[in-house]
Amino acid sequence: MQCGRPMRCIQRELLLAISLALFGCEGVVDGPDTLLGATGGGVQRATGGGAATGATGGGGGSSTGGEGGGVSGSGGGAGFTFTCTPPTMAEANIDAIATAFEARVFGRLVDAESGCTRCHAPNSSRQFKVSSTARQTFDAAVVAGLFTDGPAGILARLIETNPALRMPQGESAWPAADIQAVADITCRLKHLAQPAVCTPSDIKPGAAPLRRLTRRELGNTVAVVMGITDRPADALLPEDLHAEGWPDNDAELLTAGSAHVRGYSALAEDLSARITATNLATFTKCAAPVTDACARTFLTDDFGLRAFRRPLTAAEKGRYQTLFTQSRAAWSLREAVMVTVEALLQAPPFLYRVEAQAAPTAKPSSYEMASRLSYLFTGAPPDDTLMTLAAADQLQTPATIATQVQRLIADPRAKSVVASFHKQWLGFEDVLNISKNETVYPMWSDTLRPHMLKETELFVDAVFWDPAAKAGDLLTAPYSYMNKPLADFYGVSGPTGAAFVKVTLPPTRTGVLGHSSILATQALEDQTHPVYRGHFVLTRLLGQVLGAPPATDASGNPIDLPPLDPTKTTRERFAAHSSNVACAGCHLKIDPVGFALENFDGTGRWQTEQAGKRIDPSGTAVAPAGIAGPLSGAVDLSARIAQSPEFQRTLLQRWFALSTGRAPGVEDACSLERLDTAFRAAGHNPKALFQLLSTTDAFLYRGTAP
């Protein structure tokens, strides 16, 4: 392979592979691109107790220092010092660290202004190369260093074995800041590599952040607490910020700024305004004429209980009754009720899921467990059954919890939790916002968009709730749901009217990667976009993290989408990616995956020719390891994804995040491993995975206050 061989991504892949092998559940990472050392077996993770060990090949550099600071080595003559700090929870995300590593180190190599390729331009006599031997030595050294030396040792090996780190020769040394960054990042990786001992008796719940209700949860809570179903929260509060492909309940992102606080105030006033002179008795459950004493007791003991999802403490009752009494002194009875209701609806126990602080390995109270269960499985506050069980302190054993999970998962609201999860994960709801050039795509009509959304909704629902389904059926199922307009669009026969019916797909199309809601969304108005599609598959379905596209190529020229050319197929136009050094590293991974979907046009319809040429969907997937190898097209790609460890891992990761309000961190390694084992034992049934979320340490124990 030439210079453009995945110079950036391959190293990143290596780091990810090492880290995932240690941190994730799968033991072996191997394949043409991972190059984990001479033994060829990759890194294996000791299960059931042993510390992590690494397969080593070359290396042999000596450790020149320990962890924790001090002058530890030199790079190209520049002395440097560093301090090794363990990763924080936020940083314990391997993706973020790998991104930092890439940007800091490999970004430099190809940066047009200051990188190595400035002098060592592609196709010049000084072309920058990493020979496969050098790579192998380097990679093995890193692996060895991770386990045997501190970061200083790793750094020494890096510099010793990798010519790139000695660059630029004859010029100034590598900037100390960059060396520091390498050391720091490597150090963090080492920390990630440590917690690999899983024993059944260990309880490691990880962090339990304070969680603000999402807008959806708030709307459901208002519906239960106030009996109001017109969802005023949706109009009055901002949308919750969420990371693409991740659930919308990441506690760290659920902040409450000015727009929220004003929204909460407006929401509380909108709701209290519905208490009228006429319905005051009904609302307070008091006999007319309503007395102050009856209303006051109702507010703290009945309304307050529902709003806080637990009884008010004596101190809280005193405070809210004082608020009522003071308001009553100034205003009418109805207005005093309104003011007290507004306060309860803006109080922390209403807007947040507040749990008492205790030892991380203590169990949540029964009321806290009632909320954990109801918000996870129904996205709503505890129902009467849960509240009754909580009042009797009956939610303390795995058995009673499991019984409730069985009950809640049959609640119709569980379906909407599952539907939202998939929308956030796969982003197919975006189909409602797209439009197409109807000259290029005469079969397209904007009126099809809601049908396309509905197809995926129905399909996801069917796969998820089928007791015999495997998670991978999301990609491989040979059926879908269509009505006549949609079936006509796809060219599928069967449906005869506006109603959606189950249809058997032609052999060229399976699963969600055959749905227009995804194929048309991950495309442009008048053409396909293999990069969008490849990126979608790699990031959302396979949990890969891809770096930033460089702004310019190695010669400093801006990189643009190749112009439409009636004589070329889309694939031919995108060929520059793999021949351009700055792009090739990542695009060798992305593009073959996108090309495999080229038989679906920009709207998702089947196509076999473009520019008078036959479309070639075949290629070789380079990474991740689980899909690596020759690809013949869309159906093959989907099958490959469905059986890949990376897909299963991504599922675990995203569902785990939904259940905890945070991405999995270092401390969750054993939880994830157990979850993976149980998921496997359940035949990779998606509904089983959902239920299993109630069995993790993070769910059953309080966890650490972050």
Added chain:
Amino acid sequence: MMKPLSRRTFLRGAGYSLALPLLEAMEAKAQTVRPRRLVIFFTPDGFYRPTFDLTGSETSFTLSPTLQPLAPFKSRMAYFDNIDQRAPMDSAYGNNGHDRGMAGLLTGTKTSAKRLASGISIDEFIARRIGAPPSGFASLTLGVQTANVVGFSRITFSGPDAPIAPQENPQTTFNRIVGATSTDPAVLKRRAQRKKVVDFILDDYKSLRSTVGAADKVRLDEHVSSIEALQTELDQSAGACSVPSLDFTNQTYPRQVRLQSDLAVLAMKCDLTRVIVIQLSKSVSRVVPNWLTYDGGKVINKEHHDLAHFGDGVDDTKMLQVVDRWYAEQFAYLCTQMDAVPEAGGFTLLDNSMTVLTTEYGLGTSHSMARTPFLVVGSGGGALNVGRFFKFPAGTNHNKVLVTMDRVMGGTTNVFGDPAYSQGVLPGVLV
């Protein structure tokens, strides 16, 4: 001495526009302090440079086709060329100019691991320093279809990894303005009740705050400070200001943009706030500007972001020019409305403001954050040299723009954002 209101007309008519900044500056020093405002008007996904860039020298320059709608304000305009967003460009995190540009634009910081900012944004920094005007609010952050995607949807931050959601509901902002300015007894009573509730719940948040971990505390702090801001607003006695009725029905994108601009002007006219951000759409804008046509009537049917890449050559660039010009027109509309609000000394609200048009990167095609556009209208109450096309040395850090904003708003800071990229003000810009 001319009559105040005709002074500007006279100067412009007589072709003395170049002398205006100096005169304004002299007057500013002689007069009582003019209330200064900072307005940041964000449009998404850069501009098409060949039809956006100004040409000419510092004092004799020509507006580009895209910027023609701003021709009436040319003598009161300053353009900052060669401003790079170096801190986010050098960031280890972030996938591209989209998320880095959004996070860095107003914060001058490197992108965080969460693809957000590593510090407070300049609008929020200034708002906290100067506080709310009597009966008003420290700042207004308004948005139109900014969506909710991490890294692409937020430009204002209260601190590291703490994005501020813009207020998208114009009715809520309108109610807030009415609530702050009405003298209707029923409104005043509701306000007193609101105050009672806010005072009460604030204590609940403060006591919860003392029981949680450090990371949770950071988030609760933001909640607490937002409640305190509301409390302060309710504490002030209402200042009467006549508020026109607005039509909130049928809110399409162009209509929402106008409404938010109208509300911003109204809030400033009633002197309820001195710091405003208006964010239109988000990076990777999925707005299809299909109310616009190009090439003699062809409807624009592509998403703005796809146009910004203009991969398809001629047609895309034609469409993009129309879209760019539409955004410039919206900015010009805001300026025109501000210029229609007379203030003391013969100046207008626009004269007393630093009204900034900006976007998250300099070049749509490659998402490069080099040469990020910053176009200012209004001298910020005589603080800025205007009628100028400032060409700074290539690679000037945009932190200098942010520091300059703070200086205009009466601050003294010399460093804002990442200190490694921040030293002083833009040279020659301040009077």
